[in-house]
Amino acid sequence: MLLRKTKTYGSSIGHQVLTKTINQKLEGGLIIKLPFYFYIVILLFLLTFLINFFYVTKNYSFVFDNILKQSIKFTFFQAILSTIISIILGFILSICLYLSNFKRKIITTFLNFFFIAPVLFISYGVIFIHGSDGLLQNIFQFINLNFSYTFFGIIGIIYVTSYFNIALSANYFFRKLTNIPENYLKLMSANKISLYVALTRCLKPVVLNNLSILITMVLIFCISNFTIIYIFASSPLLTTIEMAIYQKISFEANISEAVIYGFLQTVIIILILIPTLKLRNNFQMITLKVSENYRIYQSNLFSSFFLIIFFLYFFSPCLVVIKGLYNFNIDLLFSKNTILSFLYSLIIAFSSLCIALMIAISSLFMARRLHENNSYLSNYVILSIFIISFVPSISLSAILFMINVHLNFILPNFLIVAFINSFLLTPLIFLFLFPKFMENNKFEKLRVLQFNISAVNRFTRIDFLKIKKELIVVSSSCFVLSMGDLTSITLFNSSSFKTVPYLISQLYSSYRYNDAFFILAIFVLFIISFLYMVNSLVYKNVKIR
Amino acid sequence: MLPLSLVSKEQLNILTYDSFTSEWGPGPSIQKSFEEICDCQVNWTTADSSGALLSRVKLTDNKEGFDIILGIDDSLMSEAKDTNLFSPHALSSSDLAKLNIDWDNETFVPFDYGYFSFIYNSSKLDNPPKSFDELTNRNDIRIIIMDPRTSTPGLGLAKWIYQLKGEQSKDFWKSLQDQIVITAKSWSDGYGLFLEGEGDAVLSYTTSPAYHAIAETDENYKAMLFQDGHAEQIEVLGMLKSAPNKKLAQKFISFAISKGFQDHIPLGNWMYPVIDGLEGSSDFYKYAPMPISLDRVYASKKDKDLWIEYWSSSID
Numbered sequence: 001m002l003l004r005k006t007k008t009y010g011s012s013i014g015h016q017v018l019t020k021t022i023n024q025k026l027e028g029g030l031i032i033k034l035p036f037y038f039y040i041v042i043l044l045f046l047l048t049f050l051i052n053f054f055y056v057t058k059n060y061s062f063v064f065d066n067i068l069k070q071s072i073k074f075t076f077f078q079a080i081l082s083t084i085i086s087i088i089l090g091f092i093l094s095i096c097l098y099l100s101n102f103k104r105k106i107i108t109t110f111l112n113f114f115f116i117a118p119v120l121f122i123s124y125g126v127i128f129i130h131g132s133d134g135l136l137q138n139i140f141q142f143i144n145l146n147f148s149y150t151f152f153g154i155i156g157i158i159y160v161t162s163y164f165n166i167a168l169s170a171n172y173f174f175r176k177l178t179n180i181p182e183n184y185l186k187l188m189s190a191n192k193i194s195l196y197v198a199l200t201r202c203l204k205p206v207v208l209n210n211l212s213i214l215i216t217m218v219l220i221f222c223i224s225n226f227t228i229i230y231i232f233a234s235s236p237l238l239t240t241i242e243m244a245i246y247q248k249i250s251f252e253a254n255i256s257e258a259v260i261y262g263f264l265q266t267v268i269i270i271l272i273l274i275p276t277l278k279l280r281n282n283f284q285m286i287t288l289k290v291s292e293n294y295r296i297y298q299s300n301l302f303s304s305f306f307l308i309i310f311f312l313y314f315f316s317p318c319l320v321v322i323k324g325l326y327n328f329n330i331d332l333l334f335s336k337n338t339i340l341s342f343l344y345s346l347i348i349a350f351s352s353l354c355i356a357l358m359i360a361i362s363s364l365f366m367a368r369r370l371h372e373n374n375s376y377l378s379n380y381v382i383l384s385i386f387i388i389s390f391v392p393s394i395s396l397s398a399i400l401f402m403i404n405v406h407l408n409f410i411l412p413n414f415l416i417v418a419f420i421n422s423f424l425l426t427p428l429i430f431l432f433l434f435p436k437f438m439e440n441n442k443f444e445k446l447r448v449l450q451f452n453i454s455a456v457n458r459f460t461r462i463d464f465l466k467i468k469k470e471l472i473v474v475s476s477s478c479f480v481l482s483m484g485d486l487t488s489i490t491l492f493n494s495s496s497f498k499t500v501p502y503l504i505s506q507l508y509s510s511y512r513y514n515d516a517f518f519i520l521a522i523f524v525l526f527i528i529s530f531l532y533m534v535n536s537l538v539y540k541n542v543k544i545r
Numbered sequence: 546m547l548p549l550s551l552v553s554k555e556q557l558n559i560l561t562y563d564s565f566t567s568e569w570g571p572g573p574s575i576q577k578s579f580e581e582i583c584d585c586q587v588n589w590t591t592a593d594s595s596g597a598l599l600s601r602v603k604l605t606d607n608k609e610g611f612d613i614i615l616g617i618d619d620s621l622m623s624e625a626k627d628t629n630l631f632s633p634h635a636l637s638s639s640d641l642a643k644l645n646i647d648w649d650n651e652t653f654v655p656f657d658y659g660y661f662s663f664i665y666n667s668s669k670l671d672n673p674p675k676s677f678d679e680l681t682n683r684n685d686i687r688i689i690i691m692d693p694r695t696s697t698p699g700l701g702l703a704k705w706i707y708q709l710k711g712e713q714s715k716d717f718w719k720s721l722q723d724q725i726v727i728t729a730k731s732w733s734d735g736y737g738l739f740l741e742g743e744g745d746a747v748l749s750y751t752t753s754p755a756y757h758a759i760a761e762t763d764e765n766y767k768a769m770l771f772q773d774g775h776a777e778q779i780e781v782l783g784m785l786k787s788a789p790n791k792k793l794a795q796k797f798i799s800f801a802i803s804k805g806f807q808d809h810i811p812l813g814n815w816m817y818p819v820i821d822g823l824e825g826s827s828d829f830y831k832y833a834p835m836p837i838s839l840d841r842v843y844a845s846k847k848d849k850d851l852w853i854e855y856w857s858s859s860i861d
Contacts, residue, residue, distance in 0.1 A: 127741060131741050131742065132741065132742040132743045133741050133742030133743075134741075150726065150743065152726070152727055152738070230730060230734075231734075233730075234726065234727040234728065235727075235728055235860070236692055236694075236728050236857070236860060243730075247694060247695055249600065249604075250593070250594070250596065250597040250600055250695070251594075251596040251597065251600060251694060251695050252600065253599070253603040253604045255604060335568070337568060401604075402604070405604065405605045405606075408608060409609060490593060493563075493591065493593070494590045494591055506563060506564075506567065508737060509563075509564070509731070509734065509737060510564055510569060510570075510733065511740070511756070512569070513737070513740070513741075
C-alpha cells in the first residue's frame with residue numbers, strides 16, 4: 001500500500017516536471033530564423049508597393065468592366081472544375097496503383113515526374129496527339145473513320161491542367177494508402193471487409209485527413225495555368241485573370257490595373273481557402289513508406305482497365321520526345337543560343353531553389369517553434385508562406401519589374417525571375433517537409449530542454465538527418481519545376497537572357513517546329529536523367545518491395 | 546596596348562520584337578552590315594511583340610536607355626507620338642522621296658510593309674474566296690484570327706473590316722464568328738496553329754507564301770486575294786528623346802532606308818522592302834505579288850477603340 005502511494009506520488013511529481021518542461025518555452029536559433037524574417041520584410045515591401053498602386057489609381061471603373069468579370073468567372077470556373085476532376089481522378093488512380101503490382105518507387109517516381117514535367121512539353125505533346133493534324137486524327141483517317149474534334153478551348157485547358165494535378169493528387173493519396181497501418185489491414189482482412197467498405201467507412205479519416213491542404217495546392221496550381229491558357233484558349237472569352245494581367249502589362253502598359261487585378265485574385269483565393277489554412281495537430285505522414293507492406297487487396301478487372309486508361313493519358317504526350325529526337329540537329333544543340341538558354345535555366349533553377357529552401361526551412365523552424373511554444377502565431381507563419389503563391393506570378397513580376405525600374409535596373413533579370421520562382425516553390429517545399437519536420441516534435445522538445453540542445457544543433461544533428469531524403473526529393477522536383485517555368489520569363493527575357501522553355505516557344509513561334517521539338521526532347525531527357533540520378537541517390541541501399 | 550577607341554566602341558541600344566533579332570531573322574545580318582560602317586557595337590533587346598515594345602518604354606520612361614525602337618507599326622504611331630518619348634527623325638524630304646511608299650511622318654521612319662490577307666493551303670482548299678462576303682458564305686472554311694487587343698495583325702483585321710464595312714462592321718463580325726475556330730494571342734501562335742492543321746485559313750500577310758516557297762520549297766501556301774482590297778501595315782522605327790547616343794541613332798535611321806538594311810528585309814523579315822531595286826528579291830515578289838491596296842489609315846486611339854468595340858461586341 002505504501003509502495004503504491006509512493007509510486008503514485010512519484011509519478012505525479014514526474015508528471016508535474018514533464019508538464020512544466022513541456023510548457024517551458026524554447027528560445028534561440030536567430031540564424032535559422034533570419035531567412036524567414038527577410039522573407040517577411042520582402043512581403044511588407046511588396047505590400048507597401050501595392051498600397052502605393054492603390055493610392056495612385058484614381059479611377060476604379062475598370063474593376064467593374066466586363067473583361068475583368070469574364071476573367072474572374074472563367075478563372076474560377078476552370079480552376080474549380082479542374083480541381084474537382086484532378087482530385088477525384090487522382091483518388092481513383094491512387095487506388096488502382098495501390099492495387100497494382102508495380103513497385104512503389106517506380107509509381108511515385110513517375111507520378112512525381114508527371115507533376116513536375118514542363119508545361120510546354122505536355123502541352124505540345126497533347127497537341128501532337130490530339131491536334132487536327134495529330135497522331136489520333138491521322139490514325140482515324142488511315143482507318144477511314146470520319147471523326148474529327150478540336151482540342152483547343154475549354155477541353156484542352158481542363159485536360160492539360162488536370163494532367164499535372166491528377167498526378168499530384170494520386171501521389172498524395174497513394175502515399176496515404178501505403179501508410180495505412182498494418183494492424184488496420186490485418187483487422188479488415190480478418191473481417192473480410194472489401195476495399196470499398198474499408199475506404200468509405202473505416203479508412204475514411206486516414207485518407208481524407210488534411211485533404212484541405214491538397215485542395216489548396218491543386219486549386220492554386222489550377223489557377224496559375226497561364227501557359228496552358230495561352231496555348232489552348234481559342235476564344236477571347238476563355239481569358240483568366242493572369243491573362244488579363246499579361247495583357248494589361250504587355251499591351252496597355254498599365255501596371256496599376258495589372259497589380260490590382262492580381263490583388264483581386266489573391267483576395268478571392270484567400271477568402272476561399274482561409275478556413276483550410278490551419279495547423280493540424282495530427283501530422284499525418286504523406287511521405288512514402290518504403291518498407292514491405294501488408295497487402296490484402298489485389299487488382300481486379302476495373303482497376304486494371306482504369307490503369308490502362310491512365311497509362312495512355314499520361315504517357316501519350318511523351319511520344320513527342322520521339323518526334324523531337326527524330327529531328328536531331330547537332331548544330332542547334334551546340335549553338336550559342338541553346339547553350340546560353342540551358343545555362344540560364346540551370347542558374348535560375350539553382351538560385352530559386354536555394355532561395356526557396358532557405359525560406360521554407362526557416363519558416364518550418366519558425367512554425368514548429370511557435371507551435372511548440374503553444375503560440376497561435378504558427379498559423380500565421382503558414383499563411384505568410386502560402387499567401388505569396390496566391391498572387392499571380394505575372395502580377396508579382398510586374399511589381400518587381402517596377403521596383404527594378406525605380407532602382408534603375410540594379411537587379412539583374414535572372415535574379416528577379418529566380419525570386420519569383422522561389423516564391424512559388426517555397427510553399428511546396430514547406431508542405432512536403434512539414435510532416436517530417438514536425439515528427440516527434442513534443443518528444444524532441446523535451447529532450448532539447450533536458451539536454452539544453454541549441455537550436456542550431458537541433459537543426460543540424462536532428463532535423464537535417466530526419467528530413468534529408470525528403471529534402472533531396474523535393475529539391476530535385478523544385479529544381480525541375482523552376483527550369484520548366486514559362487511565366488515570368490515572358491516579361492524579363494532579352495536577346496541575351498532566355499531559358500530553355502522560352503527558346504522552345506520562340507522556335508515554335510518561328511515556324512521551326514522540328515527544332516522546337518528537338519530541343520524539347522533534349523530538355524525532357526535531361527530532366528529524366530537528372531531525376532533518375534537523384535532517385536538513385538535517395539533510394540540507394542533501401543530495399544523496396 | 547590597344548587604342549582606347551578599339552576597347553570602348555560606341556554603343557547603340559535598340560529595342561525590337563523577338564523574331565527580328567533571332568538568328569533566323571534579319572537582325573544579325575543588319576547588325577553586321579551596320580557595324581561595318583559605324584565602328585560601333587549594336588545591342589539588341591527584345592520584347593515579345595510589337596505592342597509590347599511601346600509598353601516597355603512607356604512603363605520605364607526609357608530608363609533602360611534605348612536609342613531606338615524598331616518594329617512598332619502604323620496603328621501604334623499616334624499613341625507612340627502622344628507619349629512624348631520620341632524625337633523627330635531629321636531625315637530630309639529628299640531622303641523620304643527615295644521610298645517606294647508615300648511618307649511624310651516627322652517622327653517615325655518606315656522600314657518594311659505588308660498587306661493583311663488570309664493564307665490557305667491550296668492542296669487542301671479549292672476555289673478560295675475572292676472577297677470577305679464570299680468568305681462568310683463559305684461555311685466549310687475554318688479561320689484562325691488574332692485578338693486585336695494583343696496582336697497588331699488582329700487589330701489590322703479589325704481595321705480592314707472597318708475600312709470595307711464601316712458601320713456594318715459589327716454585323717459582319719457576327720456573320721464571321723461561326724467560322725472563327727481560334728482567336729490566338731499573337732500572329733506567331735495563330736500561324737503555328739494553322740500549320741498544325743487547326744484551321745483552313747489564317748490571318749497573315751500576302752508575303753507569307755514567299756517564305757514557304759523560298760525557305761521551304763513548298764508552293765502550296767497561297768494568299769487569298771480579295772477584289773475589294775487589302776489593308777496595309779507599315780513597320781516603323783523611331784529615335785527616343787532620351788537616347789544616350791543620338792548621333793549614332795540618327796545614323797542608324799538613315800541606314801534603315803538604305804540598301805544595307807533593306808537587302809535583308811524580303812528574305813529575312815518576309816515583308817516588302819521600302820526601297821526598290823534590291824537584287825535577289827525577284828523570287829520574293831513572284832511568290833508575294835502586291836494585292837489591291839486600300840487607302841492608308843493612321844489610327845488614333847479612338848479609332849482603335851471603335852474597331853475593337855465592333856469586334857468585341859460580336860462575341861459577347
